[in-house]
Amino acid sequence: xxxxxxxxxxxxxDDVKDALQxxxxxxxxxSEVRGFGRQGGHSETYRGAEYKIDxxxxxxxxxxxxxxxxxxxxAAIKAAANTGKIGDGKIWVTxxxxxxxxxxxxxxxxxx
Amino acid sequence: MESASLTWVLISSALVLFMTPGLAFFYGxxxxxxxxxxxxxxxxxxxxxxxxxxxxxxxxxAQGGDGNWIGNFDWLLLKDIGVxxxxxxxxxxxxxxxxxxxITPALISGAVADRMKFSAWAIFVPVxxxxxxxxxxxxxxxxxxxxxxxxxxxxxxxxxxxxxxxALAAVLVLGKRKGWPTExxxxxxxxxxxxGTGILWFGWFGFNAGSALAANGQAAxxxxxxxxxxxxxxxxxxxxxxxRDGKPTNLGAASGIVAGLVAITPAAGYVSGVAPIIxxxxxxxxxxxxxxxxxxxxxDDALDVVGVHFVGGxxxxxxxxxxxxxxxxxxxxxxxxxxxGDAGLLLEQAIANGAAIVWSFVVTxxxxxxxxxxxxxxxxxxxxxxxxxxxxxxxxxxx
Numbered sequence: 397x398x399x400x401x402x403x404x405x406x407x408x409x410d411d412v413k414d415a416l417q418x419x420x421x422x423x424x425x426x427s428e429v430r431g432f433g434r435q436g437g438h439s440e441t442y443r444g445a446e447y448k449i450d451x452x453x454x455x456x457x458x459x460x461x462x463x464x465x466x467x468x469x470x471a472a473i474k475a476a477a478n479t480g481k482i483g484d485g486k487i488w489v490t491x492x493x494x495x496x497x498x499x500x501x502x503x504x505x506x507x508x
Numbered sequence: 509m510e511s512a513s514l515t516w517v518l519i520s521s522a523l524v525l526f527m528t529p530g531l532a533f534f535y536g537x538x539x540x541x542x543x544x545x546x547x548x549x550x551x552x553x554x555x556x557x558x559x560x561x562x563x564x565x566x567x568x569x570a571q572g573g574d575g576n577w578i579g580n581f582d583w584l585l586l587k588d589i590g591v592x593x594x595x596x597x598x599x600x601x602x603x604x605x606x607x608x609x610x611i612t613p614a615l616i617s618g619a620v621a622d623r624m625k626f627s628a629w630a631i632f633v634p635v636x637x638x639x640x641x642x643x644x645x646x647x648x649x650x651x652x653x654x655x656x657x658x659x660x661x662x663x664x665x666x667x668x669x670x671x672x673x674x675a676l677a678a679v680l681v682l683g684k685r686k687g688w689p690t691e692x693x694x695x696x697x698x699x700x701x702x703x704g705t706g707i708l709w710f711g712w713f714g715f716n717a718g719s720a721l722a723a724n725g726q727a728a729x730x731x732x733x734x735x736x737x738x739x740x741x742x743x744x745x746x747x748x749x750x751x752r753d754g755k756p757t758n759l760g761a762a763s764g765i766v767a768g769l770v771a772i773t774p775a776a777g778y779v780s781g782v783a784p785i786i787x788x789x790x791x792x793x794x795x796x797x798x799x800x801x802x803x804x805x806x807x808d809d810a811l812d813v814v815g816v817h818f819v820g821g822x823x824x825x826x827x828x829x830x831x832x833x834x835x836x837x838x839x840x841x842x843x844x845x846x847x848x849g850d851a852g853l854l855l856e857q858a859i860a861n862g863a864a865i866v867w868s869f870v871v872t873x874x875x876x877x878x879x880x881x882x883x884x885x886x887x888x889x890x891x892x893x894x895x896x897x898x899x900x901x902x903x904x905x906x907x
Contacts, residue, residue, distance in 0.1 A: 440694055442759050443799050443812065444749060447694040 435483035509597025520718025524607035530707025537700030542895025618811035619675035658860035664774025672818025737788035741768025744792025771824030829854025
């Protein structure tokens, strides 16, 4: 089992969600986050004074999948979140040691 | 007071009351999210303390008797003022003027944002009202400045120049916000700023057109002038920053609208035709540049009370010297230079503003210094870093 974490542009969230649902994913957890990568921040102007906004808004998606679907899920996110411009975000995959469905007590792939 | 006029003055009073929450949102949105409730509270405090003070002492000192400098105690606690002899005209007028008294110190809150002790503000507001607002008001409406022939229809000098220069004195004693100007403080909620601006514009029709204290032609023209000057100034500010900085901004539109409203305030019942548009355009451009003075001169007027209210009020007040049109209003006041007058009126405008500026600056500075030496004016540095909403009020705006 793997945890797939993706940081994407907020306006791409719906596209990514649709792509993941199409690929059979049953659940996603989403959080609004702020940060910067190579894109850096941006600047805003108020009453002629420029303010550097270092942390720009992003969306973080987290989902746990079975090993067999990791490649298709990563591909789906990559395709749906891509605009070709700097700041599109990142996807990373980590091992998950244990997973439990709280309602039934199921563990392992059955709990995904 | 006849009933049509009484109706208009009462409606106008309610409109002016609504400006204080409008101002609170205008400032609160520009403030940081952790200080917005403190900003709202500083403004709402003014509509708590001032109405009481106005009834007890303020009105009689601002309007009682024939004195050149200060009123008397004839109307202490509004004694002997009935509603039967004049159909409630005087009581309605006292309420109307009380709304003005309430919003004037509230204007200063924008300058001291993010770092002033609320206890110091609680003392400052009534003391400032009695020692600065009330005398200047009396000089202009029933005292030596008004008698000399200077004009101030709805409080350009008495309110905006007065509060604007007081804001400068206040921040000179209070000091800069931690991190200013290197650390940025962009507005935390522009939608709140725009709602506040809309409320201010709406309420300002009562402020200016209500100042005719009658349902008459002068009120109608003051209404029209309020409409036009705000629009022209908003247009001018946005155009200026679009050319200069590359983008038209919401804050530019909001600031321009307020600058135009401030500038037309002293002139609203004295100018006509295209004059409000010209006054608005000039105020919009001048104030758009004036808000940059603070970083050059090094005074931390957080939300630009000096750049918008002081400068805008002064611009509008001096422009009366050019645009006053007594023929249009069948009024007993001097003509401006563009309507056949000499420089006499312009000189009187300069004298009136000069007197208000000197008195307000010196006395405000002294009041602030006295509070600083006794209970202190500045919050604890840790509270300033954590945010005033929680530290001073035990509340949070957003969860």
